[in-house]
Amino acid sequence: MLNINYASVIDPVLHHTRTRLPGFAGMKAGDRVLDVCCGSGAQVYEYLRKGIAAQGLDIDPHMLALAKRYYSTPGAAPDTFIEGDAAHMPFPDGSFDFTSISLALHDKDTTLAYAIVAEMKRVTRQGGMIVFLDYSMPLPRSLKGFLIRATERLAGGEHFRNFNGYLENGGLDRITENNGLAAVKTERLLGGNITLVLAKNG
Numbered sequence: 001m002l003n004i005n006y007a008s009v010i011d012p013v014l015h016h017t018r019t020r021l022p023g024f025a026g027m028k029a030g031d032r033v034l035d036v037c038c039g040s041g042a043q044v045y046e047y048l049r050k051g052i053a054a055q056g057l058d059i060d061p062h063m064l065a066l067a068k069r070y071y072s073t074p075g076a077a078p079d080t081f082i083e084g085d086a087a088h089m090p091f092p093d094g095s096f097d098f099t100s101i102s103l104a105l106h107d108k109d110t111t112l113a114y115a116i117v118a119e120m121k122r123v124t125r126q127g128g129m130i131v132f133l134d135y136s137m138p139l140p141r142s143l144k145g146f147l148i149r150a151t152e153r154l155a156g157g158e159h160f161r162n163f164n165g166y167l168e169n170g171g172l173d174r175i176t177e178n179n180g181l182a183a184v185k186t187e188r189l190l191g192g193n194i195t196l197v198l199a200k201n202g
Contacts (some may be wrong), residue, residue, distance in 0.1 A: 014103075016189065017133060017196070018102075019046055020196070022050055024185075027047070027052055028050075029051030029052060032095065033053065033054045033055075033097065033098040034056075034057060034100070035056045035099075036086050036119075038057060039060075039063045039102075040066040040070060041068070041070065044067070044071060058083065058086075059086065064081050086119060087115040087119060095123045096123055097128045097129070098128060098129045098130070099123060099128075100130070101133070102134070103133060103135075105132070105134055106162065106166040107159045114179060117181075121202075131196065131197070131199075132172050132195075132197040135148065136171070136192055136193055136195040137170060137171035137173060142191060142193070171195075172195055176197060182199060
C-alpha cells in the first residue's frame with residue numbers, strides 16, 4: 001500500500017486539472033460548491049481562490065489534516081473541511097449549486113461508487129451541476145498511462161481491484177449512465193489520461 005503525501009507529490013501533477021475545473025463547470029463567485037472525497041483539499045482551495053463558497057468532505061482525518069495544513073485560506077470558515085461519509089452526507093437535500101468529485105470513484109467498488117453519486121445528486125439542487133474528474137476510458141497506452149497503471153498496481157489490494165473494475169466497466173460513462181445523468185460536456189486533460197464530465201442534476 002502506498003503511503004505518500006498527496007499535497008506535496010500528487011497535487012503538483014494535477015495542478016492544471018484543478019485550476020481548469022471551475023471554468024469548465026461554469027462556476028462563479030458565490031456559488032455553493034461541495035467537493036466530495038476532497039482528500040488534501042487542493043480542489044477546494046482552487047474554488048476558494050475564485051470566491052466560490054466551497055466546502056470539502058472526506059472520511060479520512062489524516063487527509064483532512066493535510067487539507068487544513070496546506071489549503072486552508074485566510075478567513076476560511078471553520079466548516080470548510082468536514083469529516084464525513086460520502087455515501088451518507090450530513091447535508092440537507094439541494095444544499096449546493098455544484099458538487100464535484102476528483103479521482104475518487106475509480107478506487108471504490110461499484111456499490112459504494114453508486115451510493116456516493118446518489119448522495120451527490122441528493123445534495124445538489126435540481127438544475128444544478130455535478131462534476132466528475134477521473135481516469136479516461138480507454139486509458140491511453142502512453143508513458144503517462146503506464147505510470148498511472150503502475151501507481152494503481154503499487155496501491156495494491158482492493159484499491160487495485162476496484163481500479164481494474166472501473167476500467168472494465170466503462171469508467172465515468174457507465175457511472176453517469178447508470179445513475180441517470182447525461183453529460184452536458186466532457187474534456188480530456190493530462191495527455192488524454194484524465195476526463196472531466198459535467199452533468200446536469202434533474
